[in-house]
Amino acid sequence: MLLRVESVDVFYGVIQALHGITLEVDKGEIVTLIGANGAGKTTTLWTISGLLRPTRGHILFDGRDITHLPPHERVALGIAQVPEGRRVFPNLTVMENLQLGAYLRKDREGIRRDLDWVFRIFPRLAERKDQLAGTLSGGEQQMLAIGRALLAAPKLLLMDEPSLGLSPVLVQEIFRVIRTIRERGVTILLVEQNAHMALRVADRGYVLETGRIVLQGKAKELLANEAVRKAYLGE
Numbered sequence: 001m002l003l004r005v006e007s008v009d010v011f012y013g014v015i016q017a018l019h020g021i022t023l024e025v026d027k028g029e030i031v032t033l034i035g036a037n038g039a040g041k042t043t044t045l046w047t048i049s050g051l052l053r054p055t056r057g058h059i060l061f062d063g064r065d066i067t068h069l070p071p072h073e074r075v076a077l078g079i080a081q082v083p084e085g086r087r088v089f090p091n092l093t094v095m096e097n098l099q100l101g102a103y104l105r106k107d108r109e110g111i112r113r114d115l116d117w118v119f120r121i122f123p124r125l126a127e128r129k130d131q132l133a134g135t136l137s138g139g140e141q142q143m144l145a146i147g148r149a150l151l152a153a154p155k156l157l158l159m160d161e162p163s164l165g166l167s168p169v170l171v172q173e174i175f176r177v178i179r180t181i182r183e184r185g186v187t188i189l190l191v192e193q194n195a196h197m198a199l200r201v202a203d204r205g206y207v208l209e210t211g212r213i214v215l216q217g218k219a220k221e222l223l224a225n226e227a228v229r230k231a232y233l234g235e
Contacts, residue, residue, distance in 0.1 A: 001060075002027045002187050003048070003156055008057030010040075010047055010211075017043045018211045020057070025156065025189055030182055032190040032198040032219070034232055035208035041191040042084060044208070045158045048189070049081045050074045062155065076104050078155030082162060084191075086145040090134025094125055097133050097144055101151030110153065117184075118147040121177055139170040146177065150186075157181065159190045163197065175201050195232040199223045207232075 003025040010018040018040050025031045033041045046052040048059060050071035059067045066074055080101075088097050098118065102111045119126035122143040128136065133144055142162060149157060159178070163171040175197055182188055192198035199205055199219040207215035207228065215228065222228050 001025070002029075002062055003189070004058075004060040005044070005048065006058045006060065008044075008047060008054040008059065010043055010052055010054050016211065018047065018054070021208075021211070021213060022057075023206050023213065023216075025187060027155075027187055028182070028185065029204065030178065030188045030190060030202045032192060032195075032202040032205045033208055034192065034195040034198060034205060034222075034228075036231075037193075038210075039208040040211040041208055042160055043211070045081060045160050045189070045191055048074075049079055049158055072104070075152055078153070079158065080149040080152040080154035080156070081158040082145050082149045082160060084160040084164065086138075086141040088133040088136075088141050088144050088148070090132065092133055093130050094133055094136070094144055095129040097148050098125070098129075098151050101148035102153075105151075105153060111151065114151055114153060118150055121180055122147055139166050139173075142166060142170075142174065143177075146174075146181075150181070154186060156187045156189065159188060159192075161191060161193060163192060163194050171197065195228070196223075 001024055005021055005023045008018055008021045021044060033044060035041055047054055050069060058065055061077060098115060105111055124140055125143055125147055162174050178188060178201055190198055199222055202219040205219050205222045206213050
């Protein structure tokens with residue numbers, strides 16, 4: 001097992017956002033979190049990456065308790081996040097954004113290989129490597145956000161709404177890339193409003209409602225679940 005979140009509570013001030021969340025992600029899996037806006041999906045990712053601290057519970061990564069580690073130490077251990085809304089650095093070039101993803105790494109040859117790989121899966125980034133990130137389209141910025149996270153050489157990639165605001169063609173492209181990333185051996189925890197696409201690409205899923213996990217199972221089982229179909233798949 002690569003990641004285990006155990007009985008985690010998280011508060012925003014006096015408001016409790018997560019109630020006893022427990023989930024697991026095995027090496028090589030794609031696991032998705034689905035639920036309505038405000039269900040606690042992003043809060044769960046932020047807690048795993050260290051941007052939020054739980055008031056109760058533990059987070060174990062690769063056999064180590066990381067509950068109290070700061071975010072940069074979690075990155076060094078192999079956790080990288082693709083944030084909702086891309087959050088690229090608009091006044092830096094594409095190449096500079098990508099290089100920032102590798103800021104903790106010392107293996108220059110490995111960085112070069114990973115950069116070549118990112119340019120293979122996102123040829124448009126190679127074409128625009130000297131262009132300011134703020135001048136890219138929304139789809140290109142999403143590619144850049146994913147590429148920047150991959151330059152950290154993660155064992156676990158946290159992806160928060162990667163298809164948000166993209167055209168149907170680009171959504172298909174992003175999910176193709178998600179499969180490619182997994183084939184390279186990167187484990188993925190995916191938060192995605194497009195529940196149908198998420199469950200089609202994932203191995204397993206968890207359904208969150210108001211900060212609680214109310215359902216979990218294999219992705220195929222969740223796709224066939226009548227309650228899930230009505231609530232999240234529009235069927």
